[in-house]
Amino acid sequence: MDQNDVLKLENQLCFSIYAASRAITKVYRPFLERLGITYPQYLVMLVLWEKDKITLKDLCKKLYLDSGTLTPLLKRLETMDMVKRVRSSEDERVLCVSITDKGRNMKQEAIKIPECILGSLNTDVRALANLKNEVDQLLIDINE
């Protein structure tokens, strides 16, 4: 590859992933709008649908997001009555995030979304699964 090509936008994997990430979020937007939540908020709900209750610290680790991002996001979800934020009685520093009934009920609506997304994309599911594995491997390589 030419020395000059190294910098060319088209050759940059990072840009592709950056653009793909925003494009995917855009695909989700209209579906999530109906639920009244954003994509990062949806990720939080995905976690809580699997596990009723989780500490903020563990949530940060699971989503690779820091508390500065999640704190205001969770406060918005709390205002919408989707989650509850309670401090642990054992350790007052620890914040426990738990799902409300309203938040739990939303799962029934949300469960249709992944299929809708797959339908609107006309790609082979196998190819997507394969792509996911490769992206995950990259994530592992980045974090050593």
Add this chain to the structure above:
Amino acid sequence: MDQNDVLKLENQLCFSIYAASRAITKVYRPFLERLGITYPQYLVMLVLWEKDKITLKDLCKKLYLDSGTLTPLLKRLETMDMVKRVRSSEDERVLCVSITDKGRNMKQEAIKIPECILGSLNTDVRALANLKNEVDQLLIDINE
């Protein structure tokens, strides 16, 4: 796949790409910090290193970013004396973004970055090129 699994975070390609995108930006950050620019600003400079002058509209199209994002970003780059923003004399609505000497000179520093990134990741270059193709295909599928 189980009906419940559909919603599981681990199964979601979108989340992997979302997380990978942020992780990659994080890898770039220390290198770009030395140049005094952010990752999206670096993308703009990549375009201008290939093409001295471009309209805002074309820049938006190339980066898949809208003017609401690029306008303040370009103003910051202009303040740093990296780019110039001038209206076209033919059509006053058209904004021409061009690179300054200072911006052009930065290319010599920036040209080392991609190699540094590849070095810090210990992954096969072939695998990354392949991954890029697959992500690009997904982007095409999304935009039909």
Add this chain to the structure above:
DNA sequence: ATAAATTTAATTGTACACAATACAATTTTG
């Protein structure tokens, strides 16, 4: 036990990201 270090969450400040809107210039149409 108590001072120092550590852990954890919240806060602050800067910078995207994008939908919605506003506005100005140009092009199209009747």
Add this chain to the structure above:
DNA sequence: CAAAATTGTATTGTGTACAATTAAATTTAT
């Protein structure tokens, strides 16, 4: 040619992202 539609950028408002700092509680070390 004048009204309507379109085009292109800027502005506004909401919501992430994350580094840096602050503050509070716990743990460790003496």
